[in-house]
Amino acid sequence: MDILACPMCRNFPLRLIVFRRESRYSVNEAMKCELYCSYHDGMIEQLKETKCVECYSYEIMDGLLICKRCGRWYAIIDEIPIMLPDNFRDRKREKEFIERWGDKIPPEVLKTASMD
Ligand SMILES: [Zn+2]
Numbered sequence: 001m002d003i004l005a006c007p008m009c010r011n012f013p014l015r016l017i018v019f020r021r022e023s024r025y026s027v028n029e030a031m032k033c034e035l036y037c038s039y040h041d042g043m044i045e046q047l048k049e050t051k052c053v054e055c056y057s058y059e060i061m062d063g064l065l066i067c068k069r070c071g072r073w074y075a076i077i078d079e080i081p082i083m084l085p086d087n088f089r090d091r092k093r094e095k096e097f098i099e100r101w102g103d104k105i106p107p108e109v110l111k112t113a114s115m116d
């Protein structure tokens, strides 16, 4: 998760909102996010405490990635982040995603999602 950048404006890191996650079976205590920790929402070098065991003990099944710079958002569906530029976005699939998670989606995302 800590390597994803916005495909449109190249901003990094992206804000992560998790809707559904699953526990993993085994976690190595020494595992750490490399540059940016989405669980702690901060750059690793600026964080006082990094319990990245938490990050690695869950698999994100469904969620949302939000670019703080350009305001675009990207769905995570069945573990796969859909990081596509504007002209390749699947509006129908996005609509289904929005309907599925409804009130868990921040208002600013709902606003841009209903643009067309
Ligand atoms: Zn982490």
Ligand SMILES: [Zn+2]
Residues within 6 Å of the ligand: 006, 007, 008, 009, 010, 011, 067, 068, 069, 070, 071, 072
């Ligand atoms: Zn962006």
